[in-house]
Amino acid sequence: MKIVVLNGSPKGDVSVTMQYVAYLRKKFPENEYEILNIAHEIRTIEKDSKAWENIIASVRSADLVIWAFPLYYLLVCSQYKRFIELITERKAQDAFFGKYAVSLSTSIHFFDQTAHAYIHAVSDDLGMKYLGMFSADMKDLLSEKEQKRLEIFFALTFSAVREKIPVQPEYMPLVPSAFVYIPGGEKTIRAGTKKVVILTDDDGSPANLAAMTARLLKNFSGSVELINLHDMNIKGGCLGCCQCGYDNTCVYTDGYVDFFNNKLVPADIIIMAGSVRDRYLSSKWKQFFDRSFFKGHTPGLAGKQIGFVIAGPLSQIPCLKEALTAWAENGGCNALFLTDEARDSEKLDALLDAMADRLVQGSELAYIPPQTFYAVGGHKIFRDRIYAGMRVVFQADYRYYGEHGMFDFPKGDIKTRLMNALLIPLTRIPGFRKKVFGDMKHHMIEPFAPVLENA
Ligand SMILES: Cc1cc2nc3c(=O)[nH]c(=O)nc-3n(C[C@H](O)[C@H](O)[C@H](O)COP(=O)(O)O)c2cc1C
Structure with missing residues (x-):
């Protein structure tokens, strides 16, 4: 074979x-x-x-x-x-x-x-x-x-x-759309003091991507900048050398780190605009994500409002949506999504404006959604590895996790440990056990009573 x-x-x-x-x-x-x-x-x-x-x-x-x-x-x-x-x-x-x-x-x-x-x-x-x-x-x-x-x-x-067994494909072919977006009348989205960066990998195709970012660029009033990944000095993809693990210094000496630290970190709102290429965004976008590894496993863009603006059939690619959502969530960001799948220019105008508005509001209120399994699970994986097996390589992460209270192992929760040590032996007493387990529903809501009283 x-x-x-x-x-x-x-x-x-x-x-x-x-x-x-x-x-x-x-x-x-x-x-x-x-x-x-x-x-x-x-x-x-x-x-x-x-x-x-x-x-x-x-x-x-x-x-x-x-x-x-x-x-x-x-x-x-x-x-x-x-x-x-x-x-x-x-x-x-x-x-x-x-x-x-x-x-x-x-x-x-x-x-x-x-x-x-x-x-x-x-x-x-x-x-x-x-x-x-x-x-x-x-x-x-x-x-x-x-x-x-x-x-x-x-x-x-x-x-x-x-044995040449037959195999059933699992993924249906993507259905492309011929819809051409033509932006309509302007609407002002007041960004106030918020800094907006629109990051795109536009290379002319499909045209909808440029039309969507053009509308956003025009409508945001305030500090807004459009940056094309193709115009940046990025020499290549991440090499996986892990030399950055010691102190976040990348072996590349191109413009990426400077761009990340001086353009993206100061921004409040980042629009990430890209087109679907096969079952993901372009390799150019992927290069952007990979190169951010110089920050190790720390949330380098935490607190930002992210607007993913995508040309292409995102709704047909659940794993792309999942990957981008999980990236944003693990990075401590709030992410909104928008695509050109509305297939109606007026609707798309309204959707773009609404997204821009929501990003500004989210930024003003510093809204970051609660974490789901994506980030709760992710944190535990990184926390355990950086504490133990990966500590030597990722010393910068280790310092960051220590300084930000991210080594939150349950073993360190003394109050809960004491309570367990006291209550678990008591539950061996049938009468006590009956009292605890017989009214579990009420015990579960008991701690909330003072919060609700004072709310
Ligand atoms: C830039 C970069 C990104 C990574 N992203 C992930 C990831 O998303 N999930 C994961 O489990 N491991 C991730 N890793 C860890 C690698 O997948 C892992 O170290 C792998 O075994 C390296 O294999 P290789 O030596 O064949 O390149 C990442 C490593 C690097 C350098």
Whole structure:
């Protein structure tokens, strides 16, 4: 069986994910493996047509394609995303069509599900036969139990490929819209003292994106600036080197960090405008998110009002909405969404104005919504890792978490510990237990009584 591994780590061979592939090679030596360092070589792949053609020829010859990647900001890294865009731009879909595929990732399980859903959807769009995902924690391979799990997953995968089993696609093709937005009369949105930054990756297509940001730029009165990611001095995607972990200093010396600190951090409202490209925004946008890793696992834009303004069928891509919502929530922001799916210029005018208004109001009242599972879960993952296993690498995070009271382990809650120590033994007494459990509903609302009395 010929297996082509599309390596999505910017670190190339020196990658955690590739250790899992190396393990597979040892355990299943009967297969032929070809590993293509996609993310690491993306510049060459973009520029050198021979390099591109070699990759496509390899995919064409494969019985199984393994999308192997590290998680980067709830998805794959920007370099890998760019490769996926090139497949369609260069009309190479036929090389992937009908191939069996699986996805294999390493991560710390922070939104690994959105990344795999993305790859699954991309595989379905390419007409591949997607057999499943394997999401390993970075260190899983060190455990015998997890080694076994990996072996079983791939034994099942290889058997499915050998037997040529049928596979049902899960994601319906996206239905594009031909709607052209023509903005109407102006309306003034008073931003007051609030600073607004409209960040876009507009490259001329689709035209709706530029029309939407133009309306916002015109209507906001006050400090408002439109910045195009394409005009910025960003030399490349995050390299995953983690050197920033020590003191938030990025190895790149381009304009990104300066832009982040001096344009975005002072802003109150950030409009993030982009178009749907395959099942996400563009790789340019992804590069923006990835490069913000110089802030480690700290909320670098906390307290901002974020308006996602998207051209394209966002409502058909729930995992994109989920990834952006979770990004904003984990960053301590309030996020509103708007797309051009209204398919009616007047309606879209009104929606854009309403969003702009709500962002200003949200900013004036400093509204940040309560966290859902996305950020509650995310915080616990980062808190535990930064406290323990990742502390040496992410020392800047460790300091930040300490200074901001983010090491909020329940073990530190002395009051609750004392109460548990007292009450748990008492509940062994049948009469006491009956009293507590028999009236649990009232006990649960008891603490709220003084709040309501004083409200
Ligand atoms: C820029 C960046 C973003 C990351 N984002 C995530 C993430 O969203 N979720 C997660 O669980 N791990 C995330 N990680 C951790 C990596 O996925 C993890 O370290 C992975 O094992 C690295 O694999 P590699 O050595 O093959 O590149 C991120 C790491 C970097 C450098």
